[in-house]
Structures are given as structure tokens and as C-alpha cells.
Amino acid sequence: MTNTLKSSYQKTPYKLSGNGPRNISVLKEAFQNIDENLESDIYGNGAIIEDFQTKIAKILGKEEAVFFPSGTMAQQIALRIWADRKNNRQMAYHPLSHLEIHEQDGLKELQQINPVLLGTAERLLTIEDIKALQEPVSSVLLELPQREIGGQLPSFEELVEISQYCKAQGIALHLDGARLWEITPFYEKSAEEICALFDSVYVSFYKGIGAIAGAILAGDADFVQEAKIWKRRYGGDLISLYPYILSADYYFDKRIGKMEGYYEAAKKLAERFNACDGVKTVPEVPVSNMFHVHFDKPINEIGPKLTEIHDETGVGISGYLQEKSEGVCSFEVSVGDGLDEIQEDVLHSLFEKLAKL
Structure with a gap:
């Protein structure tokens, strides 16, 4: 059950999550200093796309990279390549993987790949879950952080162990790194050091980075060249992708150095939520800029009260509430530039009201 607070949330001038409004200003800002004579990319070729691909490949420590209009397309293609290389249409991921719950079974319907669910929904998958696989799989997908359980992360030592085990077993290890940039402060590792543990990596530019898409x-x-063929088959080679690429490049440069600040701000914000009776965050201490907020009251009681707080403070807490279990509801917070725009006295008032729910 989901209760939408979108109407009251959208009317608020300030929001706890994100980098500000997702409106046309995002595009205008990215384009304000672009040379109008700059040539566009054409069907995946041209300096704009090739230079950006090379730039990100170097940051990730990989030989090559290819830009996609969506992560859904990119990841389905990655897993198909590993299935073909291993001659095995079975792969494995967490029960709450994005591919399992948000993509209308695209992996199964379009690629006839059969996912094996590792572990249980309420916790991170572990090396022991992978070792307990009863049948061979072509690949294992790890989502870092695991969004649907509050952005939790395994230790880096366990990641190393998983990587070594998969390599020894001939299993490809793929990183769903939609929020990779946001986890580097917790691990105290570079993106390259994290990605070195994986055979293939997907990263997003519209989440913590805040680009258009x-x-x-x-x-x-060789992997990337195969991916480019599949991108064409999927219709991902639009005649030009430059609005997305220029936006991704601009906001990447603008925000990549802010991830430590987002992480520290998320920990402080979580402390304030946890100080309220009947409220807790998952995890209690965030391991990235993301966490979930749980209320020990039903969704039909909390929803109207959050709407009131939106209206009274001018701060959007969340646009959605989700029922987690009987009498418990939650929402997600992802700290970005938006939090810095909220004055301390306004935040203080916000949490005074939350404490009285």
C-alpha cells in the first residue's frame, strides 16, 4: 500500500531529498555555457559521446564504457552478454533488486534470463548466500547500496571475498552502481577501487548527480563492443543523445566532489529523525546519503499529518509513504543540494512537529 503526498510535497519550496526541482532549469543550467556550434553525436559516434565515455571509463578503472539513455536497458544488456558468454541463462540477485520489482520482468520477457533470488528481502545478500546456490549461474548482480532496505552496504572485506569467490567459480560479477558515487565516502575507496572487484559496472547520472537522465x-x-551492438538492437542509439550527455557531464563535475558532504549531512539528519518518539531510520546510521524513515503508526494516520507539516513549514519531507508492515509506514531520504537551502530554524521547527506525531 502506498499513500501519495505528492500534491502537498510539490507545493513546498524546500525539500529534504534531492538536488532541487526537476524542471526545465536543470537543462538550462547545464547548457548555459555550451558553444552553440558544438557538433552533436550521431548514432553513438562523435566527440561529445566518445570523450564522455572515455572520461567515465577512466574514473571507473575500466577499459571502455558506453553511454545509455537508461540503466534498465544497460543492465539487461550486461546480463545478456554474461549469459551468452557462460552459455547459461540463469543469474542471481537480491529479491528486491530493481530488475526484479521495477522493470515489469524485462529481463525475463526480453532476454529469457531466469533470476535466482539470493537471501531474503529484509537483509543484504551475503557470500554465504552465493556459496549456497544449488545450480550454476552466469552472473551475480550486486546493488550497492541496496536501496529497498534503506541503502545498506556490506563491508568492503565481504565485497572482496564475494569477488574472489565469483572469479574462482567462473561467475561474472556485475555492479548495479546506480548510486556508486554516493558510497565512496563510507568505504573510503575510490570508484575505481570499488569497480576493480566487478567484471562489469553500471552507473547512473540522474540520482545523486542530478542530471536529466x-x-x-x-x-x-570486448564486453563494451558487444554492449554497443545490443544497444543498437534495443533502440538505444538515438540519432543524438547529447542533451543527456552534456547534462550528465556538467552535473557530474558539479557534484562529484560533494558526496562526502551529502554523507555527513545524511548522518546528522538521521540523528534528528531517531530523536523523535516512534520514528527510526534504517539503517540507524546511514552508510551513504540515503536512508529510510520508519514510523510506528499506520499510513492513514501519518499521511495527513505529514501533509500538514509540509504546509506549515514549507519543507517537503517526502512525496510518498509506503506501508512496511501492519501499523508501520516509511519513506526514503536521499540527501543532496536541496538540504543546504533549508535554514536551521526551519529544520528545527520541522523536527519539533515530527516529534509530536
Whole structure:
């Protein structure tokens, strides 16, 4: 059950999550200093797209990279390539993987790939879950952080162990790194150091980075060349992708150095939520800029009260509430530039009201 608070949320001038309004100003800002004579990319070729692909491949420590209009397309293609290389249409991921719950079974219907669910929905998958697989799989997908359980992360030591085990077993390890940039402060590792543990990597440019849309899929040169063929088959080679690429490049440069600040702000914000009776965050101490807020009251009681708080403070807490279990509801917070725009006295008032729910 989901209760939408979108109407009251959208009317608020300030929001706890994100980098500000997703309106046409995002595009206008990215384009304000672009040379109007700059040539566009054409069907995946041209300096605009090739230079950006090379830039991100280097940051991720991979031989090559290819830009996609969506991560959904990129990841389905990555898993198809590994299925073909291993001659095995079975792969494995967490029960709450984006591919399992948000993509209308695209992996199964379009690629006839059969996912095996690792572990249980309420916790992270572990090395023991992978070792317990009863049948061979072509690949294992890890989502870092695991969004649907509050953005939790395994230890880096366990990631190393998973990587070594998969390599020894001939299993490709793919990273759903939609929020890769946001986890580097917790691990105290560079994106390259994290990605070195994986055979292929997907990253997004519209989540923490805040661009319009777009994704990169990276790996070795042969892998990326296969991915480019599949991108054409999927219709991903639009005649030009430059609005997405220029936006991704602009906001990447603008925000990549802010991830430590977002992480520290998320921890402080979580402390304030946890100080309210009947409220807790998952995880209690965030491991990225993301966490979930749980209320020990039913959704039909909390929803109207949050709408009142939106109206009274001018701060949007969330546009959605989700029922987690009987008498418990929650929403997600992802800290970005938007939090910095809220004055401390306004935040203080917000949490005074939350404490009285």
C-alpha cells in the first residue's frame, strides 16, 4: 500500500531529498555555457559521446564504457552478454533488486534470463548466500547500496571475498552502481577501487548527480563492443543523445566532489529523525546519503499529518509513504543540494512537529 503526498510535497519550496526541482532549469543550467556550434553525436559516434565515455571509463578503472539513455536497458544488456558468454541463462540477485520489482520482468520477457533470488528481502545478500546456490549461474548482480532496505552496504572485506569467490567459480560479477558515487565516502575507496572487484559496472547520472537522465555501462573492451551492438538492437542509439550527455557531464563535475558532504549531512539528519518518539531510520546510521524513515503508526494516520507539516513549514519531507508492515509506514531520504537551502530554524521547527506525531 502506498499513500501519495505528492500534491502537498510539490507545493513546498524546500525539500529534504534531492538536488532541487526537476524542471526545465536543470537543462538550462547545464547548457548555459555550451558553444552553440558544438557538433552533436550521431548514432553513438562523435566527440561529445566518445570523450564522455572515455572520461567515465577512466574514473571507473575500466577499459571502455558506453553511454545509455537508461540503466534498465544497460543492465539487461550486461546480463545478456554474461549469459551468452557462460552459455547459461540463469543469474542471481537480491529479491528486491530493481530488475526484479521495477522493470515489469524485462529481463525475463526480453532476454529469457531466469533470476535466482539470493537471501531474503529484509537483509543484504551475503557470500554465504552465493556459496549456497544449488545450480550454476552466469552472473551475480550486486546493488550497492541496496536501496529497498534503506541503502545498506556490506563491508568492503565481504565485497572482496564475494569477488574472489565469483572469479574462482567462473561467475561474472556485475555492479548495479546506480548510486556508486554516493558510497565512496563510507568505504573510503575510490570508484575505481570499488569497480576493480566487478567484471562489469553500471552507473547512473540522474540520482545523486542530478542530471536529466542517462547511464554508463563499463567493462573490458570486448564486453563494451558487444554492449554497443545490443544497444543498437534495443533502440538505444538515438540519432543524438547529447542533451543527456552534456547534462550528465556538467552535473557530474558539479557534484562529484560533494558526496562526502551529502554523507555527513545524511548522518546528522538521521540523528534528528531517531530523536523523535516512534520514528527510526534504517539503517540507524546511514552508510551513504540515503536512508529510510520508519514510523510506528499506520499510513492513514501519518499521511495527513505529514501533509500538514509540509504546509506549515514549507519543507517537503517526502512525496510518498509506503506501508512496511501492519501499523508501520516509511519513506526514503536521499540527501543532496536541496538540504543546504533549508535554514536551521526551519529544520528545527520541522523536527519539533515530527516529534509530536
